[in-house]
Amino acid sequence: MIGSGFLAQLGLFFPLSYxxxxxLRHGISPQVAFYSIAMNEFAGIFGKIFPNYLSDLYGPVNVMIACLTCAGIMGIALIGxxxxxxxxxxxLLYGFFTESCISLYQLTILTMAPRQADLGYALGISSIPVGLSSVLANPALGAILGNRILVWWKGVTFSAVRHIL
Incomplete structure (x- = not known):
């Protein structure tokens, strides 16, 4: 699960950062582009509520797998x-699914902890790889996009495949 969190976090913030x-490069107005992060975060409010409710019914691991898959599919949809x-x-859709993945990650770690006394240890250890991949992801994705000629399909593919793995 920790490896899955590391890989998912590598591609999670590509649409938010880039x-x-x-x-702007695809002819959308600067005003809408400016509010894209706000739209993602607005949808993320609901992405933190409804999937967590579903995790009570179907299990956090099952709901997280579904949300990661949907986030990967939505990541690929950025090209279109x-x-x-x-x-x-x-x-709106990407914000919903990415925020659900973020909130469900810690919940799945908590459900996999072997003992009640190990909850803090499990949360601490599981946060290290996610933090490292968060720091490394944006520079790596920027290098994949290129310096002058931005090749969007490379960054989108790298980002989306990380969710599905």
Whole structure:
């Protein structure tokens, strides 16, 4: 599970970090591009509530697998978001699924802890790889995109495949 958290976190913030640049390069207005992170975070409010409720019914691991898969599919959908409506829908859906993955990760670690006394230890150890991948992800994704000519499909593919793994 810790390895899954590391890999998922590598690609999680690509649309949040480079989504505004993607929108501007694809002819979407600067005002909408400016609010793309706000749209992601607004949808993330619901992404932290509903999947956690479903995890009580179906188990946190099962719901997290579904949310990671949906986040990966939505990551691939970024390539097709060349118009205003598509980009807004992408921001809302991607924000919902990424925030659900973030909130469900700690819950799945807690359910896998062997003893009640080991909960703090399990949370601490599981946060180290996620923190490292968060720091390493954006520079690596920027290098994958390129310096002058931005090759979007490379960054999108790298980001989306990490979710599905």
């Amino acid at each position: 989504g505004q640049l993607f929108a 978001c060349g118009n205003l409506v598509g980009f807004i829908v992408f921001c």
